[in-house]
Amino acid sequence: MRTQLFIDGRWTTPLEGGSFDVLDPATGKVIHRAPAATAVDVDAAVRAARRAFDEGPWPRMKGAQRARYLRAMAASVRRRLEELATLEVLDNGKPLPEARWDIGDVAGCFEYYATLAEELDNHDIEPIALPDPRFVSKAVREPLGVAGAIIPWNFPLLMAAWKVAPALAAGCTMVLKPSELTPLTALELGAIAQEADLPAGVLNIVTGLGPDAGQPLSEHPGVDKLAFTGSVPTGAKIMASAARDIKNISLELGGKSPFLIFEDSDIEKAVEWILFGIFWNQGQVCSATSRVLVQDALHDRLVARLVEEARKIKIAPGMTEGALLGPLISHGQFLKVRAAIDTACTEGAKLLCGGVRPLGLEQGYFMEPAVLVDVPLDSQAWREEIFGPVVCVRRFDTEAQAVALANDSRFGLAAAVMSSDDERTERVASRLRAGIVWINCSQPTFTEAPWGGYKQSGIGRELGRWGLDNYLETKQITRLVDDKPWGWYIK
Numbered sequence: 001m002r003t004q005l006f007i008d009g010r011w012t013t014p015l016e017g018g019s020f021d022v023l024d025p026a027t028g029k030v031i032h033r034a035p036a037a038t039a040v041d042v043d044a045a046v047r048a049a050r051r052a053f054d055e056g057p058w059p060r061m062k063g064a065q066r067a068r069y070l071r072a073m074a075a076s077v078r079r080r081l082e083e084l085a086t087l088e089v090l091d092n093g094k095p096l097p098e099a100r101w102d103i104g105d106v107a108g109c110f111e112y113y114a115t116l117a118e119e120l121d122n123h124d125i126e127p128i129a130l131p132d133p134r135f136v137s138k139a140v141r142e143p144l145g146v147a148g149a150i151i152p153w154n155f156p157l158l159m160a161a162w163k164v165a166p167a168l169a170a171g172c173t174m175v176l177k178p179s180e181l182t183p184l185t186a187l188e189l190g191a192i193a194q195e196a197d198l199p200a201g202v203l204n205i206v207t208g209l210g211p212d213a214g215q216p217l218s219e220h221p222g223v224d225k226l227a228f229t230g231s232v233p234t235g236a237k238i239m240a241s242a243a244r245d246i247k248n249i250s251l252e253l254g255g256k257s258p259f260l261i262f263e264d265s266d267i268e269k270a271v272e273w274i275l276f277g278i279f280w281n282q283g284q285v286c287s288a289t290s291r292v293l294v295q296d297a298l299h300d301r302l303v304a305r306l307v308e309e310a311r312k313i314k315i316a317p318g319m320t321e322g323a324l325l326g327p328l329i330s331h332g333q334f335l336k337v338r339a340a341i342d343t344a345c346t347e348g349a350k351l352l353c354g355g356v357r358p359l360g361l362e363q364g365y366f367m368e369p370a371v372l373v374d375v376p377l378d379s380q381a382w383r384e385e386i387f388g389p390v391v392c393v394r395r396f397d398t399e400a401q402a403v404a405l406a407n408d409s410r411f412g413l414a415a416a417v418m419s420s421d422d423e424r425t426e427r428v429a430s431r432l433r434a435g436i437v438w439i440n441c442s443q444p445t446f447t448e449a450p451w452g453g454y455k456q457s458g459i460g461r462e463l464g465r466w467g468l469d470n471y472l473e474t475k476q477i478t479r480l481v482d483d484k485p486w487g488w489y490i491k
Ligand SMILES: NC(=O)c1ccc[n+]([C@@H]2O[C@H](COP(=O)([O-])OP(=O)(O)OC[C@H]3O[C@@H](n4cnc5c(N)ncnc54)[C@H](O)[C@@H]3O)[C@@H](O)[C@H]2O)c1
Pocket: 150, 151, 152, 153, 154, 177, 178, 179, 180, 208, 209, 210, 211, 213, 214, 215, 218, 229, 230, 231, 232, 234, 235, 237, 238, 252, 253, 254, 255, 285, 286, 385, 387, 413, 457, 458
């Protein structure tokens, strides 16, 4: 486990010498003290990234050359897969098979953006057809500059990869600030960059608290772009800092994603996708389908099966064989989720199962998966993100009513619809106000497909070619190819 920051290609002790506790959420015990960056370290990291961008070879080299570095980073991640997955379990609490799945996706993400970097060499110049034959024009795409990335704790290394890989592929340099709750694997990216021989200053990693390290990064005048994933309130602060000097921003914020289940659905498939859609990663997933809307005729049978299966889910520390649910990230998150359930019950919802600590797992932040029904439309549980293993279920009558209920939210990250009628699912998908719509499933995520939200769920898209566009500027270059006077003052 690392005790230093990664700045300008070197491991560096924080200038003010601080560190902070890192806890294992399965035990609540301190497992490490991570380096605490403050404004001076962030400044050093931004200056290093600035130099690497303004004076170094990185933004000027061919995409194919950058691709070689990205592939070397992917290879290093694959070589260290077991070590990184174990570190992720220790830091975040998730079950080991899911951590392995995440780390495999991290390597895949670097490989995918390596290919896009190579393709950029053939697609970075686009001729523009002009109506005036005296000019020829082209649009070129260029790296945007120095990017600051601020990320959360729910998929620690994967959230880093979603930003680092496209930024580097585009030719940007970066300062990465992971969550203080899960700094361990992000710091390992420094070692991975060294193994790949990445030029100094291209990737810098500063761990620390939000206000101490995140805020100076978001306010730093040397940063051209901020890429943020996290809560809406912090996103609003990032947007306000960016506004001061008009930084480019992309925001991936919260969600309250609906899952519409029509009466012609297969009940067993519906139950399986609901369970995965809300309980995977302990429900700490922004796109989690936390509002389930079930058509009247199916509602009672489906709820009964859902509760039956939710009760069977194995809850255990992430390294335990067969664990499906690990602990929540922190004591604070446990209390927040528990309070959301209590408030829901006082507001009229019925708790059918879960929401409590499982017997024998009193030490960590474990919680049994909860099913709430009859959740009032104006309740906090129905309207606000809980970010825990809690599903809210309501019934609906008609298709129009289901769509209206689904869209009645300030969020619009994801939505899902299930029915055996393909015309209906296509029609409903086109009416849902969300950046991601799954049909007959919930949550499958692909590096190739755009990811991001409508409304307060964010601005911009990550992943796919849209993720690369996030880190590119477009420049018009227009040449006069005619000798005659322009004629503005010569008559
Ligand atoms: N849309 C997505 O893809 C996505 C993914 C994961 C998490 N989230 C959202 O994030 C929330 C949970 O994550 P969290 O608790 O880490 O969120 P958070 O907003 O508290 O923190 C996110 C990051 O911002 C930093 N930060 C905090 N205050 C800051 C400040 N003033 N200036 C700059 N940086 C600051 C934190 O240190 C952390 O690195 C949930 O609400 C969830 O919906 C969204």
